[in-house]
Amino acid sequence: MRTRVKPLGALAALIVLGTSMDAFGFLGFGDSASWKEEVLLHDGKIIIAERKQTYGNKPTLDSRERALIEEEWVFPIPAEGKSIVWKTNFRNPPEGESLMLMLVGFIGDVPYLATSPAGCIAYNHWGRPNPPYVFFRYDGAQWQRIPLAEFPAEFKEANVVVGGRGSPEKQSGKTLSVAMVHEQNKLLESHLHLLVREPIKVAQTMCEEMVYDGKGGWMGVGFFRLQPSYEACVKYCESHGIRPPYCLCDKYFKKDN
Numbered sequence: 001m002r003t004r005v006k007p008l009g010a011l012a013a014l015i016v017l018g019t020s021m022d023a024f025g026f027l028g029f030g031d032s033a034s035w036k037e038e039v040l041l042h043d044g045k046i047i048i049a050e051r052k053q054t055y056g057n058k059p060t061l062d063s064r065e066r067a068l069i070e071e072e073w074v075f076p077i078p079a080e081g082k083s084i085v086w087k088t089n090f091r092n093p094p095e096g097e098s099l100m101l102m103l104v105g106f107i108g109d110v111p112y113l114a115t116s117p118a119g120c121i122a123y124n125h126w127g128r129p130n131p132p133y134v135f136f137r138y139d140g141a142q143w144q145r146i147p148l149a150e151f152p153a154e155f156k157e158a159n160v161v162v163g164g165r166g167s168p169e170k171q172s173g174k175t176l177s178v179a180m181v182h183e184q185n186k187l188l189e190s191h192l193h194l195l196v197r198e199p200i201k202v203a204q205t206m207c208e209e210m211v212y213d214g215k216g217g218w219m220g221v222g223f224f225r226l227q228p229s230y231e232a233c234v235k236y237c238e239s240h241g242i243r244p245p246y247c248l249c250d251k252y253f254k255k256d257n
Contacts, residue, residue: 031055032052033172034050034051034052035172035175035176036049036051036176037049037051038175038178038181039104039159039160039181040159040178041078041106041159042105042156043154046178047076048076049073049074049076049104050073050074051073051160052071053070054069054071056068068090069090069091070088071087073101075111079106079108084111084138086101086104086113088115090118092121092125092218093121094212098117098121099134100116100117100118100162100163101113101115101160101162102114102116103155103195105155105159107152110138111137111138112137112151113136113143114135114155114195115134115135116132116133116134116192116204118163120204123204124207124218125212128205130199130200131148131191131196131198131200132202132204135147137150156194157195162185162188162193189203209221211246211248212246213240214242214243215241221248223236224236224237224247224252229253230254233247233248233253234247234249237249
């Protein structure tokens with residue numbers, strides 16, 4: 001039986017991917033936390049990235065930590081001696097992006113990023129990619145999404161702590177070494193640790209296909225596809241206040257003349 005899915009909290013989305021933030025011991029002490037991470041690039045160089053996270057309320061009454069709502073990274077560009085910023089909002093799309101950073105790399109002075117959607121709603125929002133990644137290249141003014149074919153083959157392994165997973169002894173203001181980053185990523189699902197370039201079956205790719213309803217919620221496509229006729233589908237949309245382009249009857253049915 002299909003059920004309508006309302007937006008999940010950001011923390012719930014991360015848990016879906018097995019990347020909860022349970023190891024951060026300092027979450028209860030403020031609205032944000034910042035630290036640095038050593039980032040090992042594909043050519044052996046190491047840069048120091050600055051990372052800041054902003055937190056919201058606890059998703060449920062029995063939650064131990066508050067939800068991650070925003071993350072900001074500042075990376076130095078090795079060839080230019082200046083820095084570039086990457087920000088993502090973990091509110092559910094379309095209000096947020098909900099992307100977990102996995103890898104940053106540079107070809108000359110051109111920065112690239114590999115990210116993974118945090119949860120089923122984000123996965124559907126980003127077009128259900130398989131392998132389940134969203135890639136970006138900086139064009140000198142902004143980050144542009146690019147296909148897998150344009151993401152350099154030199155970039156193979158996650159080089160930041162994916163999903164905000166920390167170490168027990170880490171506190172805000174410290175610097176994580178390359179070894180610590182690698183250690184924290186060891187427990188990730190393999191496709192979040194090592195970049196794959198062929199379709200795979202993992203939690204994200206097996207998510208139910210969902211679409212945005214235009215009213216702040218997400219719903220399974222079965223609400224449209226399993227209607228007995230085009231007319232019944234249109235009536236369903238009308239009765240639930242689902243307006244074009246969010247009503248998908250034209251996609252699954254031929255309009256009767």
